[in-house]
Amino acid sequence: MKLLRCPLNGLRNIAEFLYGGEVHPLTDPSHHGARAWAEQVFFDDNAAGLVLEWWCHRPTSYWFIAERNTVTDQVLRTFASSEYYVESVTFKRVSSGDPNA
Amino acid sequence: MTTTDLMRLPQALARQSPLHRQHLSCRASLAESALGLMPARYGDLATDTAQADQLGLVDLCLTPRAGFKGPGAAHFLQQHSVALPGSPNRTQQQDNGLLVNQLSFDEYLLLDTTATASAMITTLCNAWSLDNAPDCYQVPRQDSHGCLAVTGQAAWRMLSSLISVDLRPHRFTDFQIAQTLLNDLSVIVIRCDQGKVPNYYLLADITSMEWLWIVLLDAMSDAGGGPIGLTTFQALQGSID
Amino acid sequence: MPFGLLKYGLRKQHPGQHHFTPTKPLKSHYDVVIIGAGGHGCSIAYYLAKQHGITDIALIDKAYLGGGNTARNTAVIRSNYLTESGVNFYRDSVELYQGLSNEFGYNIMMENRGQLTLAHSDAAIRSFRWRAEVNQHLGVRSELVDRQTIRELVPNLNLSEDSRFPILAGLWHADGATARHDAVVWGYARGACQRGVELHQLTEAQGIEIDAGRVVGVRTNRGKIACGAVVQAVAGASSVVGKLAGIKLPIHSFPLQAMVTQPYKPVLTPHVSSPHVHVYVHQTSRGEFVIGGGSDPYPLYHTRATLDQREILSAATLELFPFLAQAKVLRQWAGTTDMTPDYSPIMGLSPVENYYLDAGWGTWGFKATPISGKTMAELVATGKVPALIQPFELERFYRFQQVNEAGATAASH
Numbered sequence: 226m227k228l229l230r231c232p233l234n235g236l237r238n239i240a241e242f243l244y245g246g247e248v249h250p251l252t253d254p255s256h257h258g259a260r261a262w263a264e265q266v267f268f269d270d271n272a273a274g275l276v277l278e279w280w281c282h283r284p285t286s287y288w289f290i291a292e293r294n295t296v297t298d299q300v301l302r303t304f305a306s307s308e309y310y311v312e313s314v315t316f317k318r319v320s321s322g323d324p325n326a
Numbered sequence: 327m328t329t330t331d332l333m334r335l336p337q338a339l340a341r342q343s344p345l346h347r348q349h350l351s352c353r354a355s356l357a358e359s360a361l362g363l364m365p366a367r368y369g370d371l372a373t374d375t376a377q378a379d380q381l382g383l384v385d386l387c388l389t390p391r392a393g394f395k396g397p398g399a400a401h402f403l404q405q406h407s408v409a410l411p412g413s414p415n416r417t418q419q420q421d422n423g424l425l426v427n428q429l430s431f432d433e434y435l436l437l438d439t440t441a442t443a444s445a446m447i448t449t450l451c452n453a454w455s456l457d458n459a460p461d462c463y464q465v466p467r468q469d470s471h472g473c474l475a476v477t478g479q480a481a482w483r484m485l486s487s488l489i490s491v492d493l494r495p496h497r498f499t500d501f502q503i504a505q506t507l508l509n510d511l512s513v514i515v516i517r518c519d520q521g522k523v524p525n526y527y528l529l530a531d532i533t534s535m536e537w538l539w540i541v542l543l544d545a546m547s548d549a550g551g552g553p554i555g556l557t558t559f560q561a562l563q564g565s566i567d
Numbered sequence: 568m569p570f571g572l573l574k575y576g577l578r579k580q581h582p583g584q585h586h587f588t589p590t591k592p593l594k595s596h597y598d599v600v601i602i603g604a605g606g607h608g609c610s611i612a613y614y615l616a617k618q619h620g621i622t623d624i625a626l627i628d629k630a631y632l633g634g635g636n637t638a639r640n641t642a643v644i645r646s647n648y649l650t651e652s653g654v655n656f657y658r659d660s661v662e663l664y665q666g667l668s669n670e671f672g673y674n675i676m677m678e679n680r681g682q683l684t685l686a687h688s689d690a691a692i693r694s695f696r697w698r699a700e701v702n703q704h705l706g707v708r709s710e711l712v713d714r715q716t717i718r719e720l721v722p723n724l725n726l727s728e729d730s731r732f733p734i735l736a737g738l739w740h741a742d743g744a745t746a747r748h749d750a751v752v753w754g755y756a757r758g759a760c761q762r763g764v765e766l767h768q769l770t771e772a773q774g775i776e777i778d779a780g781r782v783v784g785v786r787t788n789r790g791k792i793a794c795g796a797v798v799q800a801v802a803g804a805s806s807v808v809g810k811l812a813g814i815k816l817p818i819h820s821f822p823l824q825a826m827v828t829q830p831y832k833p834v835l836t837p838h839v840s841s842p843h844v845h846v847y848v849h850q851t852s853r854g855e856f857v858i859g860g861g862s863d864p865y866p867l868y869h870t871r872a873t874l875d876q877r878e879i880l881s882a883a884t885l886e887l888f889p890f891l892a893q894a895k896v897l898r899q900w901a902g903t904t905d906m907t908p909d910y911s912p913i914m915g916l917s918p919v920e921n922y923y924l925d926a927g928w929g930t931w932g933f934k935a936t937p938i939s940g941k942t943m944a945e946l947v948a949t950g951k952v953p954a955l956i957q958p959f960e961l962e963r964f965y966r967f968q969q970v971n972e973a974g975a976t977a978a979s980h
Contacts, residue, residue, distance in 0.1 A: 227873070234504075240507065241507050263965045267964045269817070271820055271866065273806075282505075284505040285429065285505045296869060297869065298867055
């Protein structure tokens, strides 16, 4: 049975967690067209090796970040997302413009 | 249901627990209180108390509870003289018996299972508003969650057969909280002994209460466990001193 | 029966045959380099050589012939998909499979056992009716069947109404089949090698050389190969190899696990699949029950087997076939699957000129082995994308025109 250490709840059975995808920079909606959106939605790095990814502890809905090796399935560390996102991410609102540009 | 029942307005009817059907089928002695219609006892007080000490299951669905979360939650509660546990997954019992459970860095669950049912939860809920409690939000715990308690010397062993968290008494000590899964159902387990009797509160989604009740009774049957009434449970609290 | 087989049967002696030519030194140039000597890579090489006369091909693999997902899949052949693009594509593949043993002069042990998919809910019945209509319209044998018919097709299936998820109806696919997966890749590789294709095992692609947007060579652990075209057919590692050419793909790699029991006498003829309880089961010609359908819940490039999946697969299997309760599990294994957002493959052109993609084979790659080889070979030889695989091009994700086969895929994700 694989165990994962939740920064809030400690070492738990992997069944208590939900994989939430790769951590990558958010696409600024005002500066990109349809192709960039397609990449944001569908395309991923899917790297073989060390990756940063989102995980959620289901019973507490607590989201955190794990550094994991996707070849050996070893989790190097888990930490609160506030360690990674030190500043809040905000985008300027743009009202006009061609979304398909 | 009699004709007279049908003619009564819904608000005139006593509140019932989601486990009402189960209580009827187990021949509980029901008693109406301000909370609603609850099983007072299953056997006589002596049998029920012995059951509680060995391995008992209590329905606490109608007892008051509330939640507050957000970066301003701690400040709001402290303003109202609530003593906080200080770290996540810990519980702080107030002088009046109210339990303040810290579920996360900024989330609190308030639970009151005492017979006296202090007005504190109602007071806090009434005092709260977006304006006077900045960055603090109410979580509607009363209707989202149901609450049970598993009591007795055999409780941790029985719960360990269903939950994959180390519940051995020296590892999972009094006033500790575990938020985990019980057969894929999210549950909050709070250890809060009643006098000398070990006790574990179990909170889970209210729609799964009947399933959880049946599963727990089934898991208890090997160790001679069974349901006990609210009066019996609260009598244990009386023996705290 | 082919004449050659009759002649072979009448012979007094049946000496073993050499399947493949011995490995030659790697040349410095080939017309085409195919990365990945699995079912798909060998099939592409075979049709390039046989139908288009292109034989100056290096078929390279970092490990050995057919040792990846070709060896790990559960050998299900079917075409009862939902979209017109999907059904047409897989139907042509099933048809090619029917003639393969004769074409190769080599037994791939194709058996038309039929496939039964089970519905445990009204919603599943509605989707089965939809699939049956689409299938019949496109010439694929699919029909909605009731519990009585299911009982006749699979007498030992648990049809109790007291089970957790009672079986309500089924989708019967008479064209469903199975074949010996290793024999398929060996047959293709042998046919390709006989026509001059060079198979280079233990030859890993470590870099792709691109000049002015056009592929010009492949760097390997055995030296550099200059070439006119490259096909990547490395399902399971598509993102990793794609990255060598600077191509980002909409793929996530998940291990798909399966297991096999000890052998029993033949008691189960069709392939039985339940998308609801997340398992599919069939009995091989050797008598073993092959049980598959469980993916790990997070991406991984590792083919270890887990106890979690064994428990999940066993529980689901016993729901359908309680008589297997005492069966011993002989092996459990995993293969890395290229999961795409729409559960359809990614085939055809890539952003790099003359670099072709045969990727995104998720859990549906084995059944497509013949047709993907045939269509990819046509693309490489003519430069034109065959109509059959146009819907599967990488560009579809940029146009938001996905080919949704998520519901018609047997494995659970």
